[in-house]
Amino acid sequence: MTSAARSRHRRSTGSRWLVCTGAVACFVMLPFLALLLQAVQGSAGLWSHLVSTVLPVALMDTIILLSGVGLIAAIIGTTTAWLVTAYTFQGRRVLEWALLLPLAVPTYIIAYAYLDILHPIGPVQGAVRWLLGYSSPREFRLPDLRSMTGCIVLLGFVLYPYVYIPVRAMFLTQSANLIEAARTLGVSRRAIFWRVALPLARPAVAVGVSLALMETLNDIGASEFLGVRTLTVSIYTTWVTRSDLPGAAQIALALLAMVVALVAWERWGRGKQRYASSAQRNRAFEPRRVSSATGLLLFIAGLLPILVGFAAPAAYLVVAAWKRVEFAGFSSRFLFEAANTIGLAAAATAMTVVFGLLVAYAGRLRPGLLTFWFHRLSTLGYAAPGTVVAIGILIVLGTFDRFVDHTAIAWFGISTGLLTMGSSAALLYAYTVRFLAISAGGIEAGLSRIPLSFDHAARTLGQSKVGTFRYVHLPLSKAAITAAGLLVFVDCVKELPATLLLRPLNVETFATHLYGEAARGTYEEASIAALAIVAIGILPVILLSRMGRVSSRA
Amino acid sequence: MLPYEMHECYCQVIGGRIGVLGSFDDFGAWNRKTEKKLIPAAEDPALELRNVSRRFGKTVALDGVSLTIGAGEIICLVGRSGCGKSTLLRMIAGVDTIDAGRILLNGDEVSGPSIFVEPEDRKIGFVFQDYALFPHLTVEQNILFGLRGRPKKAAAYRANEILDHIGIEHLKARYPHMLSGGEQQRAALARALAPQPDILLMDEPFSNLDRGLRDRVRDETLSLLRRLGTTVIMVTHDPEEALSAGDRIVLMRSGGIVQTGSGYDLHDRPVNPYAAEFFCAFNKVPGVFREGHVETAIGRFAQRLELGEGSPATLYIRPQGISVSRGGGQFRGHVQSRVFLGDVEQLAVKVDGLEQPLLVKTMLRLEAGTDLVGLVVSPESCLAFPAA
Numbered sequence: 057m058t059s060a061a062r063s064r065h066r067r068s069t070g071s072r073w074l075v076c077t078g079a080v081a082c083f084v085m086l087p088f089l090a091l092l093l094q095a096v097q098g099s100a101g102l103w104s105h106l107v108s109t110v111l112p113v114a115l116m117d118t119i120i121l122l123s124g125v126g127l128i129a130a131i132i133g134t135t136t137a138w139l140v141t142a143y144t145f146q147g148r149r150v151l152e153w154a155l156l157l158p159l160a161v162p163t164y165i166i167a168y169a170y171l172d173i174l175h176p177i178g179p180v181q182g183a184v185r186w187l188l189g190y191s192s193p194r195e196f197r198l199p200d201l202r203s204m205t206g207c208i209v210l211l212g213f214v215l216y217p218y219v220y221i222p223v224r225a226m227f228l229t230q231s232a233n234l235i236e237a238a239r240t241l242g243v244s245r246r247a248i249f250w251r252v253a254l255p256l257a258r259p260a261v262a263v264g265v266s267l268a269l270m271e272t273l274n275d276i277g278a279s280e281f282l283g284v285r286t287l288t289v290s291i292y293t294t295w296v297t298r299s300d301l302p303g304a305a306q307i308a309l310a311l312l313a314m315v316v317a318l319v320a321w322e323r324w325g326r327g328k329q330r331y332a333s334s335a336q337r338n339r340a341f342e343p344r345r346v347s348s349a350t351g352l353l354l355f356i357a358g359l360l361p362i363l364v365g366f367a368a369p370a371a372y373l374v375v376a377a378w379k380r381v382e383f384a385g386f387s388s389r390f391l392f393e394a395a396n397t398i399g400l401a402a403a404a405t406a407m408t409v410v411f412g413l414l415v416a417y418a419g420r421l422r423p424g425l426l427t428f429w430f431h432r433l434s435t436l437g438y439a440a441p442g443t444v445v446a447i448g449i450l451i452v453l454g455t456f457d458r459f460v461d462h463t464a465i466a467w468f469g470i471s472t473g474l475l476t477m478g479s480s481a482a483l484l485y486a487y488t489v490r491f492l493a494i495s496a497g498g499i500e501a502g503l504s505r506i507p508l509s510f511d512h513a514a515r516t517l518g519q520s521k522v523g524t525f526r527y528v529h530l531p532l533s534k535a536a537i538t539a540a541g542l543l544v545f546v547d548c549v550k551e552l553p554a555t556l557l558l559r560p561l562n563v564e565t566f567a568t569h570l571y572g573e574a575a576r577g578t579y580e581e582a583s584i585a586a587l588a589i590v591a592i593g594i595l596p597v598i599l600l601s602r603m604g605r606v607s608s609r610a
Numbered sequence: 611m612l613p614y615e616m617h618e619c620y621c622q623v624i625g626g627r628i629g630v631l632g633s634f635d636d637f638g639a640w641n642r643k644t645e646k647k648l649i650p651a652a653e654d655p656a657l658e659l660r661n662v663s664r665r666f667g668k669t670v671a672l673d674g675v676s677l678t679i680g681a682g683e684i685i686c687l688v689g690r691s692g693c694g695k696s697t698l699l700r701m702i703a704g705v706d707t708i709d710a711g712r713i714l715l716n717g718d719e720v721s722g723p724s725i726f727v728e729p730e731d732r733k734i735g736f737v738f739q740d741y742a743l744f745p746h747l748t749v750e751q752n753i754l755f756g757l758r759g760r761p762k763k764a765a766a767y768r769a770n771e772i773l774d775h776i777g778i779e780h781l782k783a784r785y786p787h788m789l790s791g792g793e794q795q796r797a798a799l800a801r802a803l804a805p806q807p808d809i810l811l812m813d814e815p816f817s818n819l820d821r822g823l824r825d826r827v828r829d830e831t832l833s834l835l836r837r838l839g840t841t842v843i844m845v846t847h848d849p850e851e852a853l854s855a856g857d858r859i860v861l862m863r864s865g866g867i868v869q870t871g872s873g874y875d876l877h878d879r880p881v882n883p884y885a886a887e888f889f890c891a892f893n894k895v896p897g898v899f900r901e902g903h904v905e906t907a908i909g910r911f912a913q914r915l916e917l918g919e920g921s922p923a924t925l926y927i928r929p930q931g932i933s934v935s936r937g938g939g940q941f942r943g944h945v946q947s948r949v950f951l952g953d954v955e956q957l958a959v960k961v962d963g964l965e966q967p968l969l970v971k972t973m974l975r976l977e978a979g980t981d982l983v984g985l986v987v988s989p990e991s992c993l994a995f996p997a998a
Contacts, residue, residue: 507740507742509738509739509740509742510742510744511705512700512703512705512729512736512738512742513736513738513742513744513801514744514755515703515704515705515728515729515730516703516704516705516729516730516732516734516735516736516802516807516811517730517755517756517801517802517805518730518756518758518759518805519730519755519758520728520730523730523758527755528744531746532744532745532746
């Protein structure tokens with residue numbers, strides 16, 4: 057018997073996985089390393105100029121914006137989460153999922169919508185004047201939305217679901233015992249929230265707020281439309297109007313430092329959360345029934361953030377889009393944009409899901425320190441703002457294109473020009489770097505629900521590693537992979553900053569079109585594009601609300 | 611049965627005899643997966659472990675384990691959790707690698723310094739503690755999973771045969787979540803046995819069942835496996851299960867083998883205090899070894915010990931080896947506490963000269979409030995080991 061023929065060296069298959077995940081990690085790391093290198097090389101003169109003029113303002117504005125948004129998102133997210141878990145009233149079930157709806161509205165769209173809704177000659181101010189009997193905006197107008205305060209409030213109202221989701225989950229998983237123990241120890245029903253629920257939910261609030269703030273740092277549209285000069289906006293203008301790549305890289309690095317701090321905070325929160333939820337999981341505590349009058353009040357209170365964060369802008373977009381379609385119909389331009397948006401997002405999703413599978417599966421097949429670190433590094437991009445990733449990729453691919461061009465000229469006498477930068481490759485690269493964490497994380501969660509004994513069972517029943525994946529893991533994690541793909545797809549559609557910086561000439565997506573019109577102050581077809589983005593953005597909200605219901609039933 | 615594979619079967623002639631049944635693959639190469647030994651070489655044990663070691667980081671999971679298992683034997687690997695018994699099972703199956711040593715199946719090396727046969731090529735059946743039935747497949751599809759690569763008809767025939775054998779034909783269209791614990795266990799057994807493995811490995815296969823059900827399912831399973839002549843290695847942490855189930859018991863502790871032997875060997879003739887206390891909650895009485903006897907506060911007991919005169923020794927007395935008499939007895943003691951267990955009652959009796967009360971299991975029904983009792987120790991229920 058030729059046992060040697062059928063034997064393979066024990067590490068061979070494992071190391072192939074390792075090489076693959078290592079390659080993915082390098083792929084993701086490259087833009088950040090390039091950024092660092094570029095920033096270090098940057099001319100000292102420019103940096104001192106940046107330090108003295110741009111940075112202090114941008115840094116201050118960013119910090120004020122973050123604090124304000126964090127506070128508002130924390131307050132709205134925590135109170136609404138408590139509302140739907142501690143009390144039961146008519147309409148609670150609807151609120152439970154409807155509170156997620158603002159997630160469907162990207163920050164730049166809410167700013168875009170409210171700029172028009174609250175315009176001095178817009179519907180709201182017109183109605184207010186009519187009520188008060190004024191006839192012209194010159195006699196009476198509300199304070200201008202285009203301010204730091206306006207930006208903070210608007211972002212807070214679309215970003216609070218990031219806090220609402222983990223805090224609600226926390227309230228749901230807390231066992232009734234803790235609440236009951238507190239009651240028997242003399243805490244009044246009213247004080248439960250302050251003395252037990254809130255302290256327990258603190259880690260969840262930290263996680264939620266840090267995610268909301270990462271989203272804030274990523275925002276470029278809202279801050280720019282509303283005239284807030286954040287770091288992100290500064291990076292954009294430094295590159296686009298001044299063509300100063302080292303300068304942009306340096307600001308990007310400052311921004312990245314803030315992100316690292318946020319990530320650390322989020323990790324801290326998650327660590328604590330695990331501790332807090334490790335308490336014996338018994339029944340979730342019974343929501344308290346309230347009188348119908350109180351119930352109505354609670355319902356209205358819960359409705360408010362949905363109204364501001366979703367219903368009003370969505371309704372405005374529907375009306376505006378309807379008017380536009382009635383007036384001019386769908387232009388061919390809109391269809392081209394739709395094709396661009398969906399095509400780019402689909403291609404990026406495919407790539408991201410494949411990479412995500414690779415990274416997540418390696419963690420299962422070959423667990424170890426190296427795999428762990430490769431996984432960490434490959435999912436680094438999730439927190440990095442789109443502008444930062446885009447600047448890094450500009451450096452990497454610019455160098456690559458120049459190298460290919462020079463080589464081609466030297467060897468064949470042909471100039472290849474901007475090979476990758478001129479195509480959509482750069483954009484796909486950026487999407488993959490930014491959203492790989494979503495796909496890898498989702499797929500990993502799906503795989504982790506499959507016990508390891510299934511792998512062993514399949515192997516002892518005669519399946520190879522590949523067969524095990526095909527016949528066991530794939531069918532069992534189909535839902536998780538699809539969900540991860542959907543999330544990535546929607547995020548690609550919504551993505552603005554990186555798309556703005558990296559799209560090839562003359563390629564417009566919904567998001568960039570909207571940005572262009574809003575930046576010019578024109579409102580022609582943008583409402584249709586915005587409505588399309590919001591409609592697509594609702595998909596993951598449906599998914600999330602279903603998952604929430606399943607987990608609360610379990 | 612007439613195997614459906616027959617029409618494409620070929621034979622390999624070894625030493626002038628038809629030794630192996632199997633088939634060639636599409637490229638004309640001998641396909642080892644189809645191979646079946648007709649005449650197992652008599653000298654080849656079903657499984658041989660030679661100095662197998664495995665570490666996880668700094669912890670040593672297995673430390674130079676050697677073991678030989680004959681064809682058709684039912685072996686129980688027993689030990690407390692973390693002793694390495696499950697690890698050993700996984701290494702035999704090939705779902706985990708070894709650091710040193712060799713593993714041989716039917717005389718062929720499958721794990722060694724330069725050889726590693728993938729688990730799918732080892733012809734091993736595995737029944738998992740959680741059964742690991744694939745939730746997206748029906749019972750029948752679960753069984754067919756291991757029969758992939760056989761002609762469709764042959765696979766279906768074999769699946770039906772094993773369903774019939776185990777008596778779960780009526781469950782074949784159900785999904786695992788629609789089965790009770792006992793049914794899942796039998797489905798898992800059927801799936802593992804369907805590809806006719808050389809060895810069946812079972813990792814705590816009965817621990818997920820209710821107490822009453824467990825005994826019945828275990829008896830049925832083991833008698834079936836005996837009938838089929840399957841070589842079985844079963845892991846358990848339950849001493850009683852090990853004693854009742856295995857032809858041979860392997861007691862493990864922190865990555866090594868403590869004792870191997872029949873249930874009687876391990877229970878009646880343990881090699882060290884650990885083995886003794888694993889199977890029985892002994893009373894330990896300190897004493898001194900003199901002239902072939904252990905002298906204690908409650909008497910002299912003849913024991914064979916390799917010990918110098920006057921060395922300290924510990925006498926181990928089984929609780930059921932001490933009988934209670936209302937009057938007299940070899941010595942007397944005060945009843946401290948009583949626990950009624952049904953068939954027997956467990957008494958804790960404080961005896962003068964002993965620090966710990968003696969635990970006594972008796973079928974005698976003592977009146978409430980009984981204080982002073984007489985005790986008699988039967989010498990054959992005693993063991994002795996040198997004092998630790």
